[in-house]
Amino acid sequence: MNKIFLYSLLFLFAITGCDSMFDDELPPHELVGENAITNETSAETALNGIFSNLQGYGTMSANYICDNEYRTGLLTGTYRGTFETDGLLGFKLTEEYSYVADPWELAYKMVNAANNFIYYVEKLSENLFGENRKTEMLAEAKFARAFGHAFLLRRYGYFWDINSPLGPIIRLEPSSISNNSMGRSSVKESYEKIFEDLDYAILHGPRFYSKYRSCATTAKAFKADILMNRGEEGDYAEAIRLANEVIASDEFGLEDKYGDIFANGYSSKELMFTRHIKTPPSMDDNVGSLFKMFGGATYKPTEMYFEILTQDDKRYEATFDSVMLGNGTAARKTQVWKKHYVTSGDCPMYYMRVAQMYLIKAEAMARTNASIKDCLDVLNVLRLRSGNTTFEAADYSSLSDVLEEVFRENVREIGMENGAIFYLAVRYSEGGRRKLKDMNPNFEHDDQLCFPIPKAELEHNFVVEQKPL
Numbered sequence: 001m002n003k004i005f006l007y008s009l010l011f012l013f014a015i016t017g018c019d020s021m022f023d024d025e026l027p028p029h030e031l032v033g034e035n036a037i038t039n040e041t042s043a044e045t046a047l048n049g050i051f052s053n054l055q056g057y058g059t060m061s062a063n064y065i066c067d068n069e070y071r072t073g074l075l076t077g078t079y080r081g082t083f084e085t086d087g088l089l090g091f092k093l094t095e096e097y098s099y100v101a102d103p104w105e106l107a108y109k110m111v112n113a114a115n116n117f118i119y120y121v122e123k124l125s126e127n128l129f130g131e132n133r134k135t136e137m138l139a140e141a142k143f144a145r146a147f148g149h150a151f152l153l154r155r156y157g158y159f160w161d162i163n164s165p166l167g168p169i170i171r172l173e174p175s176s177i178s179n180n181s182m183g184r185s186s187v188k189e190s191y192e193k194i195f196e197d198l199d200y201a202i203l204h205g206p207r208f209y210s211k212y213r214s215c216a217t218t219a220k221a222f223k224a225d226i227l228m229n230r231g232e233e234g235d236y237a238e239a240i241r242l243a244n245e246v247i248a249s250d251e252f253g254l255e256d257k258y259g260d261i262f263a264n265g266y267s268s269k270e271l272m273f274t275r276h277i278k279t280p281p282s283m284d285d286n287v288g289s290l291f292k293m294f295g296g297a298t299y300k301p302t303e304m305y306f307e308i309l310t311q312d313d314k315r316y317e318a319t320f321d322s323v324m325l326g327n328g329t330a331a332r333k334t335q336v337w338k339k340h341y342v343t344s345g346d347c348p349m350y351y352m353r354v355a356q357m358y359l360i361k362a363e364a365m366a367r368t369n370a371s372i373k374d375c376l377d378v379l380n381v382l383r384l385r386s387g388n389t390t391f392e393a394a395d396y397s398s399l400s401d402v403l404e405e406v407f408r409e410n411v412r413e414i415g416m417e418n419g420a421i422f423y424l425a426v427r428y429s430e431g432g433r434r435k436l437k438d439m440n441p442n443f444e445h446d447d448q449l450c451f452p453i454p455k456a457e458l459e460h461n462f463v464v465e466q467k468p469l
Contacts, residue, residue, distance in 0.1 A: 054275030068419030091448035101454035146197035259318035294340035
């Protein structure tokens with residue numbers, strides 16, 4: 001191993017070796033390569049380090065929600081800068097914004113941590129691990145790599161166009177000077193590589209044991225979600241199959257009441273995957289606290305949001321509340337999202353919860369010409385759980401009407417939780433007109449749908465192609 005490559009690996013392991021998400025304290029990586037991961041114990045520390053990248057609560061949680069819901073026309077802000085007004089709401093993002101660069105860097109940091117783990121663990125003997133544990137840990141690392149690549153595809157790639165050459169950079173080896181400059185993978189190849197990793201995680205992943213880590217069932221849920229974005233032949237049927245398997249799993253389940261999801265927080269049986277924050281951010285933290293942004297009413301719902309989630313819907317009371325913030329003359333009554341309004345500790349990032357499987361299943365059924373009644377029966381599971389009246393088939397004249405209801409149920413059920421509504425608004429298209437145009441009239445053409453590659457990447461990667469701006 002040459003010295004330059006060694007120093008590169010030293011740096012890479014230094015940034016990926018974070019505190020354990022499960023123990024009070026585990027040391028960061030101090031060694032690299034063959035000396036850093038030598039047995040199951042050291043591999044466990046490295047695996048924790050991969051997932052601990054998600055504790056960057058600004059770029060892949062709070063800000064991620066804000067960015068997507070802003071673009072969808074469901075969110076407005078108390079204090080809005082040019083990034084929000086011009087970049088997000090106006091679809092005029094440029095490569096200079098730090099909010100363009102930060103998520104890119106964090107996602108690739110997670111991908112590279114996974115690549116390092118996979119590279120070195122695959123070299124170790126099975127005898128150094130408990131039964132099946134080496135394979136299970138590799139499955140978790142491949143899930144993390146797929147999670148990072150899927151994030152990058154949907155944020156920086158043309159995820160809606162399977163024929164586009166403008167996917168993200170798919171990195172499957174530890175970073176080094178020799179492979180630093182890489183071009184984009186095509187969108188088709190990006191999906192294929194993401195699904196290869198998820199299929200491995202489904203086949204070899206462990207049973208559920210932590211919401212901060214992955215299991216085979218969680219991998220099924222994420223594959224179903226990403227299949228809906230690709231939307232190729234057979235994808236919807238496969239999404240239905242996977243959703244059914246997740247719903248039937250004994251590892252997770254719906255809460256009895258909608259409000260219990262948020263009241264129970266990290267303990268909710270419905271929450272499938274989240275991030276761990278060792279030191280929860282306070283109300284005054286300046287970057288990315290879910291509590292600050294939504295509990296502190298920095299961001300507010302638009303009238304369009306209230307047109308979909310009306311006060312007649314029983315989920316309204318579990319979603320919004322009016323509270324007094326501040327003291328004395330600074331006191332004000334304001335509306336907050338109860339989903340994120342946690343006055344002590346921290347609230348989860350709802351990367352995936354069981355209800356999404358019902359929403360995905362209903363949409364996929366409508367797209368594969370199931371009966372109106374059968375589609376609505378799936379939605380009615382969530383309607384009944386939330387205390388709302390059920391949908392009746394006689395009130396819908398076509399599957400297009402059902403799909404519109406599915407969209408609105410997504411907003412009511414999971415709005416402002418993980419940014420998923422934006423991808424729905426993109427893939428909902430009729431007669432060449434995306435639903436996003438109805439949500440945000442500033443949207444004009446598909447080149448605006450994803451973020452540009454950040455300037456810093458272009459300055460040291462000489463072969464990657466920028467999207468049309």
